[in-house]
Ligand code: IPE
Ligand code: IPE
């Protein structure tokens with residue numbers, strides 16, 4: 001990116017919660033004659049540059065889509081690589097994230113996830129639980145629909161136990177049952193694809209959608225800043241006139 005200067009924007013024009021669909025690793029690798037896995041490897045640097053850039057500009061929460069409930073459809077080799085890779089990245093980057101004041105949270109279903117991935121995520125959650133600079137939701141084996149179903153099942157169980165009055169279920173109350181309770185302000189997807197792909201379906205209700213024509217391994221903090229600049233120029237109306 002040529003423009004590497006952070007835009008100066010009024011605080012109310014900075015999104016509090018940014019969702020990122022880290023897409024385009026396979027195409028990045030293919031264009032270089034490399035295996036798809038090399039694209040995933042190259043994406044690690046992009047994520048942590050974006051985390052730093054998010055902190056610099058004042059974003060408080062970042063939800064990163066690392067592995068979807070649909071990604072199990074990929075070849076067994078790629079799935080295996082992605083499991084080991086996610087585990088290793090979380091392990092390798094834990095101290096760095098902790099030093100930056102990042103609170104790591106995992107969003108997703110255990111399901112077929114490797115036990116070692118879950119234990120690294122839980123270890124990261126524990127270690128960083130008190131950090132306040134930025135919350136990083138690592139979405140691993142995450143799907144928006146499964147998140148909503150799991151929330152509904154848990155809510156139904158609380159109703160059955162008479163812990164919740166069904167007459168009093170509000171959007172806020174339902175939201176508390178989700179892995180990620182807070183609304184998305186800016187939904188950013190790399191790679192030029194313009195779709196949601198089952199990410200944070202409930203939380204994107206009033207998100208501003210920004211699609212960037214850059215493959216994930218080429219994304220840098222400047223890409224985030226550019227998306228935030230675009231976001232800052234949008235008029236958010238939330239149904240108002
Ligand atoms: C995103 O890149 C990473 C994951 C889904 C794990 P892709 O692997 O989807 O890359 P493309 O879309 O095939 O280029
Ligand atoms: C979404 O990207 C999932 C992640 C980035 C982890 P995909 O590449 O899986 O989405 P589709 O298949 O293009 O919709």
Ligand code: MG
Pocket residue numbers: 023024025
């Ligand atoms: Mg993709």
